[in-house]
Amino acid sequence: MNNFFYYIFVSSVILIYGLSLDRIVVNQKNIRSFLIDASHLCLFVFPSVLLIKFLLLFVLIPNRLTEFCPFVSVFILLIFYITANLFLFKSNEKFDSVFSISFLFIFLSISESSNIIDALLISAACIISLLIIQVLLISLQKRFHFSRPSDKMNKYSLIFINISIIMIALCTWNISWLNPGLIK
């Protein structure tokens, strides 16, 4: 379980790895639409990770074809994504944010895990981390709305400052910037 908490808090996939950070900053949604997106993410990410990791361990690695892992990942995700959109949601699928976030989560889970359970745990950590940061930022936005910041203050600047405060709080264990000797 160490990996699970590592990717949620210590080295958050959203804040430190930067997966979908740009969407969180500029494309803020309400909680309801975000929860719908999160459920879609679960639907695409878990089965894809399971299948891709299986193929990687039993087909790609024994045949020394690991360089093809990103292609296999995106191809399998496409199959799940198109099938789900055709039969479950009956919608016109396109290259949207849910697809790209799913791919990034799958890619990270596959490349940073050693077995199938690890990969599933990391992908779960990715989705939970996204959920926590998004909810935190939505609540901060509501707080800004109530406190009515000065007109001279930009909305995006406030979001970035808040993100940096959250990052510093999560990374206090890593105080390399307080130790200039490390850079010499």
Added chain:
Amino acid sequence: MVKKNALFYIASILAILIPVPCGLFYGLILAFTFNVLYFSFVPLNFLLDKYIEVPFKWAFAPLYFVFIISIEKILISLWSASFGMQIELILYVQAFSFYIIYVLNNVSGYTLKSKIQSQIPQCILYSVVAILFSLLRDILGHMAITFAGFSGLHYIHLFSINTVPLMNFFASIPGATVISACVLFVFFLVEKKQELGDE
């Protein structure tokens, strides 16, 4: 279009650049990759639209992005294997970012030339912001400018690292976020002043 939503675009670009390691060289790589993706994908998409009628045509875009990033990663790994591993995830984050999808979805026009020209301001904006932000972070964080050479990264030291204490905070990811907030604040003030001047 650029002027109208400049802060929105700059905020999304800066959010992509935050997790990138500190150094001008990384900014140059990201700007180069963005331009390669844009200037190769738009003509390819134009040809697909014109000559091939297949369902799920949008699925070609992620496959093509993965293809380009894989080739770039292999080329970078030939130069330095550790550097290739370090930058791979960032290249994918950039290729699958909100900004690039937004730019590609807004390509408009009927001829290839007009299609390419429609989003050139966004390409220039991305390249300029990526390079200037990396340069600023490099100067503040390392007090140096980082270049790539055949034997690895080279630093041109502008000041001693001890000139101003604790400046290496800006080389870290939280430091990059603070710089982003400051950059956006400055842009916002400039935009407001311009608006007041116009009135």
